[in-house]
Amino acid sequence: MSPIVTVQEAVTAFEPWMEPTDAELDAIEQExxxxxxxxxxxxxxxxxxxxxxxxxDARRIRRARNRVLTARRELANRTAGTSLPGGAA
Structure with a gap:
């Protein structure tokens, strides 16, 4: 019996196209x-x-939910003023 092996390159994890772009890193930083x-x-x-x-526990969960809502509101307000490329004029 012969072993089954792949014929592709062994490692593709270091390809430059797999790294996040600067725009993606900026978006992560904002979020x-x-x-x-x-x-x-x-x-x-x-x-x-x-x-x-x-x-x-209930108080801890309630406060954490309030922090999530506050962070979502601040993110939505921050991104509402910015325009994305490719939008209608």
Whole structure:
């Protein structure tokens, strides 16, 4: 029996087209407060999964949700004033 092997290049992970562009990195940087707020909300929800949520857990989740909403609002207000290329004039 002969082994089955691929005939493609072994590694393509270092191709230049696979790296994020500067525009993509800038977009991630602008969304970073929202990403961190979402992570905080998920952390608060995970803590409450193992046990019956008490008042402290409910408060932690409520505050994390408020931070997510605030970050979303700030991101929406920040991007509402910018125009994207290719839009109608």
């Amino acid at each position: 970073l407060p929202l990403i961190l707020a979402d992570v905080e909300l998920v952390d608060a929800q995970i803590i409450a999964l193992d046990r019956t949520p008490n008042e402290l």
